[in-house]
Structure formats: structure tokens, C-alpha cells
Amino acid sequence: MKVLLAVSHVPDTTSKxxxxxxxxxxxKTDIQYIISPFDELALTRLLQIKEQIGGMHITAVTVGGADVDPTIRKxxxxxxxxxxxxxAEPTDALFVARQIAEVFKNGEFDFVMTGKESIDFTGNQVGEMVAEFLNIPSVASAASLELNGNIATIIREIDGGKEVIETPMPFVxxxxxxxxxxxxxxxxxxxxxxxxxxxxxxxAxxxxxxxxxxxxxxxxSRGACKMIDADNPAELIRLLHEEAKVL
Amino acid sequence: MSVLVYTENWDGKFKKATWELISYGKAIAEQLGVPVFALTIGDVADDQLNELGKYGAEKVYHVKGEKVSKFVAASYTHAISEVAKQVGAKVVMFDHNFTGRSLAPRLAVRLDAGTVSGVVALPSSYEPFVVKRSVYSGKAFVEMQIDSEVKILSLMPNSYKVSENPIPISIEAIDLDIADELLKAVPVRVEKIEGKIPLTEAEIIVSAGRGMKASDNWGMIEELASILGAGLACSRPVSDEGWRGHDEHVGQTGKLVHPNLYFAIGISGAIQHLAGVNSSKVMVAINNDVEAPFFEAAHYGIVGDAFEIVPKLIEAVKEFKAAQ
Incomplete structure (x- = not known):
């Protein structure tokens, strides 16, 4: 089984x-770059599955100049x-998704996995776009992935619950x-x-x-935090109502 | 030409986020000098569809039938794409929730359109078309220009005020042929959590952290959330310990949320946590450590023992609600 894992190269969370x-x-000066954490979680899950079923080949793909090599080496x-x-410089999500779709077409992959979003732009776009370029099923926001032969069972989070989805390969x-x-x-x-x-x-x-x-x-800038006496939470409620107008 | 708004329904009902989206669509349509149309998929009664007219939708396209009875990203994209072409949509918009995140990007490929997700305000310019969204974990905003003829947006819930703009609405049923090819990733089971407010749309969120010491102590947090009508959230260590489900984890690697009011109780305020909650309009920190970094980020703070403060806060909210 061959899996294509799309990873993105993002500034570390603590970056200024x-x-x-x-x-x-x-x-980009003095910025430490990392693999986007959701892509890392996706890779971790793939490795767990690989250890269970064996015979899985994972290809990591990214779009970028030579400066992203340390990230993909990771x-x-x-x-x-x-x-x-x-x-190529990743100009927008559509461009990136198209490149990943082309790599998929050229490689006899069984499915594509990625993180739900990169932590810098948090667009939630690339995975679904790859699926549409390839005209194959997609399941976004996967909270669980199990493989059973040619069928994947994925739990997808939805607003106010979850869905259990079964999909044949290929999929994203x-x-x-x-x-x-x-x-x-x-x-x-x-x-x-x-x-x-x-x-x-x-x-590209x-x-x-x-x-x-x-x-x-x-x-x-948000100004200094207004401190309220611990014995008087009613004052907090008053301020939230009258001053901040959020209650 | 038109603005087309995808109005998702939940068991046949619309929500406040739907009205926000139509209101937003109406404001853009007025600038473009075109009407707003709504599109909904699945079983919705006509009296509920008529509600869309209250916010300015002139017409609602209603796609229903067995083939669209369950959400499948590929088939729903196809349906929306067909309607968008039929009505000459210049702008297609979605809520930036789990559904919108699946559909907007797929539709962008279908229509060869530029898309910006999670927009937080009306366009700052229409020629060129420029919209604003949050980036770098709420540390900055970006203004994005969309150059394609068709533009696709998803609107962050709680970022645009509902405005009524009543007009008579007509309903047009649409019968679409959906190929089986598009019905592959089908939900075999849907589990809904009753009575819980989804974090993506909650106006108020009550969130608690390691300071609560054990999962058994969440009763008061749940009570506070319940009387405030708030969504429940937690910090990463809490979900990693299994005290609360992963669906409640907010932060860099959990959910990014943007309520009007965020309560952080017993959460120190690590940068990874703040990254997920920075976009909240107002933040309140309750922590026994005066040095907790959350006090740097919060608008209001109380230093003290959460186990003493939260019950008092619950009483204060009850009194406030009773006086309203």
C-alpha cells in the first residue's frame, strides 16, 4: 500500500x-520552522497503522524551495x-493542492493524508482541494482512521457530534x-x-x-488586564455586561 | 448574476449562524448590485425556508431527495456547483464550520475560483475584491485579494451581526441527478451530542485547565457553562489526560475558537493555548497564580482559588439572569 502524506513547513508557534x-x-528572519503539528499527527497515525498491517510505503510531499528541505527531512x-x-513557492492553496494531486497521479498511491490545516494560515483547504482535483472521495477533520483491506473507516467531527464514514480507496x-x-x-x-x-x-x-x-x-493592543477582587465575582459580571457588553 | 449563500440545515432547522451568513451575503450583494439567493440541501419545511427571506434572500433553491439525504462532500459540492452555475453566482459563501471547511475548497476547484476561509469582516474593497481573516494563531490579520471571476468565502461565525432585511422569498425545488461515483465516502452512523453547544459557533465558552485537578471536579464548570448558555472547552493537558474529550480541546493543536466571551479557569495560558483562543473578543482568566501568563492576554482577571470563585460566579450569574 502506498500513501502520500502532504506536509507543510510552518513557523514554530512561539515565533515572534x-x-x-x-x-x-x-x-522569515530568525524564524524556526517546523512540520505543521497536524501533519505530524497524521504521519504518526500512518506509522501506527504501518506497524499493525505492514507493507505500507509512506511518501511525504511538500511544495517549496530548498529552504523547506530540513522540514521534509524531519x-x-x-x-x-x-x-x-x-x-516552487507555494502561492495559494489551489496551487499547492494541484501540485500534490499531480504527484499522486504520477505515483500509484492508494490514498492521501494530511493535517486539517497548517498552523500559520489555518485555511483548512488543501486536503479537500486535492480530492476535487483527483475527483475522489474526501473526509475532512478526521479524528480516527482505521483501515480494513481496501476500506477506510474514518470518524469525522461535525458541529455537535461525529460521523462514522466508510470509504473505498483512493480517498483524501x-x-x-x-x-x-x-x-x-x-x-x-x-x-x-x-x-x-x-x-x-x-x-511544478x-x-x-x-x-x-x-x-x-x-x-x-488590548491594554492591561482589569483585576477583580476574588470575593466579588458579581463585579466581573457587571463589567462583562455594562463595559464589555458581552453578557 | 447573484450572491449564492449555502444555508446548511440541522435536522431541517437553521441557526443563528445561518442568519449571520445571509445578512453578510446581503450586504455584499447590495454593493455588487445583485440579488442574494440561498441554497439548502435536504429536508426542510417551507415555513423554515421562508425565514431566509427575513434577512434578504430573494429565492431559495432547495435540493432534496434520497441521494442527498446524507452529507457527502463530493456530492454536495456537485449540487452546489450546478446551482452556482445556473444562477451565475459571482460570490458563493459558506459558514466556516466543519461543513463549510469541506465544501468551500472542493467547490473552488470545481469552479476554478479563488477562496478565502474564515473571513471576519465585509470586503474592504470590491474592485479588487479584498477580504480579511486571522492568521498566525490570531497574532495578525491578513487582507487577501481574490482575482478569479467567481469568489468563494467562508464566514467565521460570530463575526458579522445579524440584520433583518425582509423581502418576499420564492422557493424553487431542484431535482439533480447525482452519479453514484460521487457517493462513496458515506456516513454509516451519525452520533449527535445532545444539548452541547458546538465550540465553532458558541458565543460564550467556559474553558478549564489542569487547575481543576481531576475530572470529578468538572461539575461546577458544567454548571457555569449551562447557566451562561456557553460551550465547554478545555486545555490540552486535560484532554491528553482523558479528563475531557478531544472535541473540547482548544489551542494550537485542538480547535481555534472565536467566541465573544472566553472564560479560562485554571489555565495558565501557555502560548499554544493562547494561539487557539486569541481571537476571542473578551477573555477572562481565573487563576490562583498571579504570574500566570493568561493575565497578560486577558481583559479581566481574578486571582484566587477556582474552587471558591466558580461557585460564587455561578451565584452571580444566576442573580444577573434573574434580574434581566
């Missing part, structure tokens, strides 16, 4: 966010078998919290092996981006 070029670009260190980097699913508990951390052996695993760089196919960043803005 700054913008350059008249606030139209993210300032996916290899955690346990992906090989990697593909589509050599995007993992969220619950798909795996803790992301796996690469061990020394994994890091050593990752250096020898293939990382194939392929050119043409796909127009339809969205672009105009500019970034910072939220208004």
Missing part, C-alpha cells in the same frame, strides 16, 4: 511575528520512507486532534537514516493562483 515589504510579506526522520519536494483525509495522541519524535537512528532516504525534487505544473496577500495588519 513580523512583516516586511510594506507589511505584505512574512519576515518527516523522513520520524518514519516516512521517501519524499517529494515540488520545487485530513487529520485533526484525536487521530493520534502524541506526535512521534525522531530518534537518533531515524535522523541518521533520513539522510539516506530519497528526496526527489520535481518541477502550471496552475494559476487566484488569491494573494495584500497586506498583514496587527490586532489592536
Amino acid at each position: 511575528i513580523r512583516f516586511v515589504n510594506k507589511d505584505s510579506e512574512f519576515d 518527516a523522513l526522520a520520524i518514519g516516512a520512507d521517501d519524499a517529494v519536494r515540488v520545487d 483525509t485530513s487529520g485533526q486532534k484525536g487521530i493520534a495522541k502524541e506526535p512521534r519524535i525522531p530518534n537518533m537512528r531515524g535522523i541518521m537514516m533520513a539522510r539516506k532516504k530519497p528526496l526527489n525534487v520535481v518541477p 505544473v502550471e496552475q494559476a493562483a487566484h488569491t494573494k496577500v495584500v497586506k498583514f495588519t496587527m490586532p489592536e
Whole structure:
């Protein structure tokens, strides 16, 4: 079984966010990059399944320049078998999804997995777009994934509950919290092996981006926290009602 | 030409988020000089469909039948795409909830359209078309330009005020042929949690953390949420310990929420937690540690023992509600 795992390269959560070029670009200076945590959880679940059923080959794919290689090598260190980097700046979700769909078409994969969103733009878009480009089923926001032969059973979170979905392969699913508990951390052996695993760089196919960043803005600063006496929660309720107007 | 709003229904009923979305769609349609149409899929009674007219929808396209009785992303995308083409939709919009997150991206591919998810305000410009959303865990906003002819948006719940704009509405039933090819990932079971307010749309959220010490102590948290009509949430250690379900975990690796009011009880306020709740309009922190980072982020704070404060807070809310 061959699985394509789409990973994204994102700034670490603790990063200080700054913008350059008249606030139209993210300032990459001194930023530590990581694999987006939901992609890591998706990879972790795949590795668990691989250990159960055996015979699974996991290819990690990402879209980006050579600067994202350390991120994709980390996916290899955690346990992906090989990697593909589509050599292009990821302009928008439509562009990225199209590239991943092309890699899928060229590789006889059985299904695509990714995280529900990247933690920088949190668009929740790429997985579903890949499915539509490939004209195959999709299950977003997967909180559980089990495979039984050619059928996947996926629990999808919905507003106010959950759905149990069965789908034949091929399909696309995007993992969220619950798909795996803790992301796996690469061990020394994994890091050593990752250096020898293939990382194939392929050119991008043409796909127009339809969205672009105009500019970034910072939220208004919120001012100091107003402290209320612990013996007087009624004062808090009064302030929430009269001052903040949220009750 | 039109603005097409996908109005999801829950067992045949619409919600406040639906009215927000139609109101938002109506405001955009007025700027574009086109009507707003609604599209709903599944069994909904006509009197409920007529409600959509109250917020400015001129017409509702109603797709029903056995083949659309269950949500399947591929088939619903197909249905919406067919209607969007038929009505010449310039803008198609969804709620940014679990359903919208499945449908908007698929539809964008179908219609070769640019899409921006989780928009929080009306477009700042129509030519070019520019909308705003939150990025980098609520640490910044971005203004995104959509260049394609058709534009697809999903609106963050609680970010646009409902406004009534009543007009007579007509209902058009649509009969669509849906190929079996599109009905592969089918729900075999749906489990609904009754009486719980989904976090994605909650106006108030009561969230508690490790400071509550054990799962047995959640009674007072549940009571506070219940009298406030609030959604229940928790921090990551709480869901990792299994004290509460993963569906309640808010934060970087859980859910990103955006209520009007967020109570953080016994949550220190790690950066990963704040990343998921930063977009709340007002945040209240209750913690026994005056150094807790949450006090840096919160608008209101109480330093003290949650086990003493929460019962008093419950009494205060009861008095407030009784006086209203």
C-alpha cells in the first residue's frame, strides 16, 4: 500500500511575528520552522497503522524551495520512507493542492493524508482541494482512521457530534486532534537514516493562483488586564455586561 | 448574476449562524448590485425556508431527495456547483464550520475560483475584491485579494451581526441527478451530542485547565457553562489526560475558537493555548497564580482559588439572569 502524506513547513508557534515589504510579506528572519503539528499527527497515525498491517510505503510531499528541505527531512526522520519536494513557492492553496494531486497521479498511491490545516494560515483547504482535483472521495477533520483491506473507516467531527464514514480507496483525509495522541519524535537512528532516504525534487505544473496577500495588519493592543477582587465575582459580571457588553 | 449563500440545515432547522451568513451575503450583494439567493440541501419545511427571506434572500433553491439525504462532500459540492452555475453566482459563501471547511475548497476547484476561509469582516474593497481573516494563531490579520471571476468565502461565525432585511422569498425545488461515483465516502452512523453547544459557533465558552485537578471536579464548570448558555472547552493537558474529550480541546493543536466571551479557569495560558483562543473578543482568566501568563492576554482577571470563585460566579450569574 502506498500513501502520500502532504506536509507543510510552518513557523514554530512561539515565533515572534513580523512583516516586511510594506507589511505584505512574512519576515522569515530568525524564524524556526517546523512540520505543521497536524501533519505530524497524521504521519504518526500512518506509522501506527504501518506497524499493525505492514507493507505500507509512506511518501511525504511538500511544495517549496530548498529552504523547506530540513522540514521534509524531519518527516523522513520520524518514519516516512521517501519524499517529494515540488520545487516552487507555494502561492495559494489551489496551487499547492494541484501540485500534490499531480504527484499522486504520477505515483500509484492508494490514498492521501494530511493535517486539517497548517498552523500559520489555518485555511483548512488543501486536503479537500486535492480530492476535487483527483475527483475522489474526501473526509475532512478526521479524528480516527482505521483501515480494513481496501476500506477506510474514518470518524469525522461535525458541529455537535461525529460521523462514522466508510470509504473505498483512493480517498483524501485530513487529520485533526484525536487521530493520534502524541506526535512521534525522531530518534537518533531515524535522523541518521533520513539522510539516506530519497528526496526527489520535481518541477511544478502550471496552475494559476487566484488569491494573494495584500497586506498583514496587527490586532489592536488590548491594554492591561482589569483585576477583580476574588470575593466579588458579581463585579466581573457587571463589567462583562455594562463595559464589555458581552453578557 | 447573484450572491449564492449555502444555508446548511440541522435536522431541517437553521441557526443563528445561518442568519449571520445571509445578512453578510446581503450586504455584499447590495454593493455588487445583485440579488442574494440561498441554497439548502435536504429536508426542510417551507415555513423554515421562508425565514431566509427575513434577512434578504430573494429565492431559495432547495435540493432534496434520497441521494442527498446524507452529507457527502463530493456530492454536495456537485449540487452546489450546478446551482452556482445556473444562477451565475459571482460570490458563493459558506459558514466556516466543519461543513463549510469541506465544501468551500472542493467547490473552488470545481469552479476554478479563488477562496478565502474564515473571513471576519465585509470586503474592504470590491474592485479588487479584498477580504480579511486571522492568521498566525490570531497574532495578525491578513487582507487577501481574490482575482478569479467567481469568489468563494467562508464566514467565521460570530463575526458579522445579524440584520433583518425582509423581502418576499420564492422557493424553487431542484431535482439533480447525482452519479453514484460521487457517493462513496458515506456516513454509516451519525452520533449527535445532545444539548452541547458546538465550540465553532458558541458565543460564550467556559474553558478549564489542569487547575481543576481531576475530572470529578468538572461539575461546577458544567454548571457555569449551562447557566451562561456557553460551550465547554478545555486545555490540552486535560484532554491528553482523558479528563475531557478531544472535541473540547482548544489551542494550537485542538480547535481555534472565536467566541465573544472566553472564560479560562485554571489555565495558565501557555502560548499554544493562547494561539487557539486569541481571537476571542473578551477573555477572562481565573487563576490562583498571579504570574500566570493568561493575565497578560486577558481583559479581566481574578486571582484566587477556582474552587471558591466558580461557585460564587455561578451565584452571580444566576442573580444577573434573574434580574434581566
